[in-house]
Amino acid sequence: MRVATWNVNSLNARLERVLEWLAANGPDVLLVQETKLRDEAFPSSAFADLGYEGAHVGQGQWNGVAVVSRVGLDEVVRGLSDGEARLVGATCGGLRVYSCYVPNGRALDDPHYAYKLAWLEELRGLLAARDRSVPVLIGGDFNVAPADRDVWDPGALEGMTHVSGPERRALEALEATGLVDAVRCVHPDEPCFTWWDYRGGAFHRGWGMRIDLVYLDAALAPRVRAAYVDRDARKGTKPSDHAPVVVELDL
DNA sequence: ATGTCCCAACTTTTGGGA
Numbered sequence: 001m002r003v004a005t006w007n008v009n010s011l012n013a014r015l016e017r018v019l020e021w022l023a024a025n026g027p028d029v030l031l032v033q034e035t036k037l038r039d040e041a042f043p044s045s046a047f048a049d050l051g052y053e054g055a056h057v058g059q060g061q062w063n064g065v066a067v068v069s070r071v072g073l074d075e076v077v078r079g080l081s082d083g084e085a086r087l088v089g090a091t092c093g094g095l096r097v098y099s100c101y102v103p104n105g106r107a108l109d110d111p112h113y114a115y116k117l118a119w120l121e122e123l124r125g126l127l128a129a130r131d132r133s134v135p136v137l138i139g140g141d142f143n144v145a146p147a148d149r150d151v152w153d154p155g156a157l158e159g160m161t162h163v164s165g166p167e168r169r170a171l172e173a174l175e176a177t178g179l180v181d182a183v184r185c186v187h188p189d190e191p192c193f194t195w196w197d198y199r200g201g202a203f204h205r206g207w208g209m210r211i212d213l214v215y216l217d218a219a220l221a222p223r224v225r226a227a228y229v230d231r232d233a234r235k236g237t238k239p240s241d242h243a244p245v246v247v248e249l250d251l
Numbered sequence: 252a253t254g255t256c257c258c259a260a261c262t263t264t265t266g267g268g269a
Binding site for chain 1: 252253254255256257258259267268269
């Protein structure tokens with residue numbers, strides 16, 4: 001089973017690249033974030049042409065998440081209590097998957113930061129109460145770099161969101177429900193950045209962060225055959241500012 | 252310190268968000 005997660009920064013702007021990537025890489029499940037679409041505008045037929053069905057939770061201008069699967073799509077759940085389109089769950093081929101788009105936080109003294117921490121805590125509650133008889137995978141844009149090795153220059157980010165103690169502790173609390181970071185199972189020390197700012201030539205300078213993560217049920221850790229970032233997808237014409245993260249599991 | 256991209260709208264330019 002191959003599962004990928006990708007913040008596409010507008011599925012409308014990125015549709016051609018996403019379809020090309022799906023055809024070339026053949027994931028069984030793709031978790032999508034920042035579709036920026038209303039549900040009525042979700043391009044179901046374009047995915048169907050490639051053999052995929054999709055479950056989308058959208059709100060229009062901002063946010064928007066989806067699960068796209070070619071191995072079944074059942075028991076869809078939508079959102080947390082905040083009413084924003086930031087979480088969708090589904091059961092695909094015996095795996096319980098979630099696509100999540102964690103609030104950005106904006107700045108440590110911004111109300112959005114408190115909202116981010118509350119959102120992560122509600123997500124932790126959902127995961128803590130999960131059905132333990134079905135293996136779970138949650139992937140998405142967590143807008144938190146778990147450790148200093150996940151950013152290009154920790155010193156440059158002091159006092160900013162994405163690296164603060166409370167955000168990192170919130171991720172650790174998610175893991176403590178019985179999850180492992182799939183990429184770190186295979187690549188414990190490499191940076192494995194997933195996001196580079198569009199500005200300032202950040203991609204070519206190597207100024208990136210690892211904020212797109214895949215957490216797996218700890219029981220699946222021995223089943224991870226590969227886990228990697230498709231950095232090439234950040235190159236070329238009209239890229240997203242995020243690259244996909246791919247996890248291959250022997251189920 | 253911010254050089255880009257994407258969206259909406261009192262739309263051909265600006266403001267919000269990332």
